[in-house]
Amino acid sequence: MPVSPWADKWDAAVGRPDTVVVANGDEGDPGSYADRLLMEEDPERVLAGLALACFACGARRGIVLVRSEYPKAMARLRQEVERATEAGDLALSAEEAGPRPFVEIVEGAGSYVAGEETALIARLEGARGCARPRPPYPTDHGLWDMPTVVNNVETLAAVPWIVAHGGASYARRGVPHETGTKLVCLSERFARPGAYEAELGTPVGEIVTRFGGGLKDGGEPVALQIGGPLGGFLAGTALDVPLTTAALAEHGAALGHAGMVAFDTAVDxxxxxxxxxxxxxxxxxxxxxxxxxxxxxxxxxxxxxxxxxxxxxxxxxxxxxxxxxxxxxxxxxxxxxxxxxxxxxxxxxxx
The missing domain is CATH 1.20.1440 (de novo design (two linked rop proteins))
Structure with missing residues (x-):
């Protein structure tokens, strides 16, 4: 089974003192709201994934950085941290942390580029959210010069299911080199807009028609944007591309957050x-x-x-x-x- 990029990050941090795990909830892609839904509707799963990541890395501290425009997500996560702390699932303070990590919820600054992991770390340090040269990588020198693992909220939310059912069960979904599922957000131009869970490898056109119901009023997409404002575009007549990083890259697009925005003939x-x-x-x-x-x-x-x-x-x-x-x-x-x-x-x- 292929090793995931986030598993590589965990491996790079294992056994290193003072490691910190950061959940990146600074979702800045217009057209994507998967992380917001997860943090608002299932904060327990997000925090469980973060705690498991801390346990795997040997980290005593976890941080969730939440986009400033998501006040409900902020409130739900803080409520869940309080509940989990009272239940003994999370540590009361950094000094008391061990296998049970201490978790903080931090409000983001609202900048799009602050979602990039080195810019996110700069923001957490109180600096301007600007990207930093790499190397050094965050797993070597990250937050306050400590080894830092940054994972997306959606990634961490998948971890509890994988731990409960096994990696092999998860890998049966998707395609051999890109296993699992992806939350896909469809814009308001679709007949059935919303967030849908699709297996990686599903043709984009199938997501447009089976999940989204095509465009409203029977319109035809001229172009489809995938993965945010800089993710890339596909022609409306070429939507047979599998929903994978590799396949989209061959067509000049990127998977990113996998949000899809459709454009019809009314758009210049x-x-x-x-x-x-x-x-x-x-x-x-x-x-x-x-x-x-x-x-x-x-x-x-x-x-x-x-x-x-x-x-x-x-x-x-x-x-x-x-x-x-x-x-x-x-x-x-x-x-x-x-x-x-x-x-x-x-x-x-x-x-």
């Missing part, structure tokens, strides 16, 4: 292009020049009437190769996938 592709660059320019943390300057330059080109021009190819290559974190590197790829999804109307941006 040039307006959508400008929106991507506006989002990127607004949310860039500014820690590196390729992203800070590149997103502003890209936005200026997108707002222009003459198209991107020859300089855009160099700009896209610079951002994709030299940006400090995945945010800046993903912007040109997202734009490229949008251009491919819409074809001739945006072909000048397919560079």
């Amino acid at each position: 592709p040039h307006a959508l292009l400008r929106h991507i660059w506006e989002f990127a320019a607004d949310e860039s943390c500014g820690a590196c020049s390729p992203c800070r300057i590149g997103t502003r330059r890209g936005l200026a080109l997108a707002r222009g009437r003459t198209g991107p021009g020859e300089s855009y190819e160099q700009l896209a290559r610079l951002m994709g190769e030299a940006s400090l974190c995945a945010f800046g590197r993903r912007v040109p790829a997202a734009v490229r996938s949008l251009a491919r999804a819409y074809g001739p109307s945006l072909e000048a941006w397919d560079r």
